[in-house]
Amino acid sequence: AQSVAQPEDQVNVAEGNPLTVKCTYSVSGNPYLFWYVQYPNRGLQFLLKYITGDNLVKGSYGFEAEFNKSQTSFHLKKPSALVSDSALYFCAVRERVPSNTGKLIFGQGTTLQVKP
Amino acid sequence: DTEVTQTPKHLVMGMTNKKSLKCEQHMGHRAMYWYKQKAKKPPELMFVYSYEKLSINESVPSRFSPECPNSSLLNLHLHALQPEDSALYLCASQIGGSPNEQFFGPGTRLTVL
Numbered sequence: 124a125q126s127v128a129q130p131e132d133q134v135n136v137a138e139g140n141p142l143t144v145k146c147t148y149s150v151s152g153n154p155y156l157f158w159y160v161q162y163p164n165r166g167l168q169f170l171l172k173y174i175t176g177d178n179l180v181k182g183s184y185g186f187e188a189e190f191n192k193s194q195t196s197f198h199l200k201k202p203s204a205l206v207s208d209s210a211l212y213f214c215a216v217r218e219r220v221p222s223n224t225g226k227l228i229f230g231q232g233t234t235l236q237v238k239p
Numbered sequence: 240d241t242e243v244t245q246t247p248k249h250l251v252m253g254m255t256n257k258k259s260l261k262c263e264q265h266m267g268h269r270a271m272y273w274y275k276q277k278a279k280k281p282p283e284l285m286f287v288y289s290y291e292k293l294s295i296n297e298s299v300p301s302r303f304s305p306e307c308p309n310s311s312l313l314n315l316h317l318h319a320l321q322p323e324d325s326a327l328y329l330c331a332s333q334i335g336g337s338p339n340e341q342f343f344g345p346g347t348r349l350t351v352l
Contacts, residue, residue, distance in 0.1 A: 167282070218337070219337065
């Protein structure tokens with residue numbers, strides 16, 4: 124069965140420190156990988172995606188993610204956390220299929236708490 | 240215009256009411272989605288429309304009825320809902336092709352009394 128795991132319900136980090144939010148997946152083939160962020164009472168905002176090529180993907184707001192095929196992981200990183208980064212983060216994968224409506228499979232989400 | 244709009248922002252309804260949620264996008268996206276999200280949980284896919292045709296129904300109860308009148312507009316008609324249907328309902332759109340990201344609206348917070 125296809126699945127996405129975010130092993131930490133919550134990550135706490137001090138402002139200015141680097142942050143990592145972990146994601147591993149179990150999906151056949153070479154899926155497309157996404158990170159979204161959700162602020163309270165808002166919809167999801169797209170941060171970045173991996174399609175192919177360089178394993179380090181850069182996205183919005185200074186976030187980046189590292190794709191590791193052998194470990195089937197796609198961890199989200201930022202070199203220096205801001206208090207305003209505090210939010211709920213979702214990793215998602217989609218199978219590499221021709222359909223234009225391929226389903227996103229979401230992880231359970233990780234709450235990031237950045238303390239001043 | 241690079242956003243998905245949803246109305247209303249909040250909706251309170253009784254179990255016998257009929258109401259509708261509306262979603263609009265003007266990005267030319269031909270795939271549109273309805274999701275249901277409970278607090279601090281991932282979105283759960285409900286329906287997918289592709290080129291104004293329903294392509295995926297995730298076994299959603301018939302008290303939820305989607306409609307796609309044109310390529311920019313997506314509705315979700317609600318009737319005889321249950322209190323457990325209270326949730327944030329998110330609409331999303333996507334340009335064609337599975338590598339592409341979905342753009343989400345801000346959601347409608349639904350409370351069923």
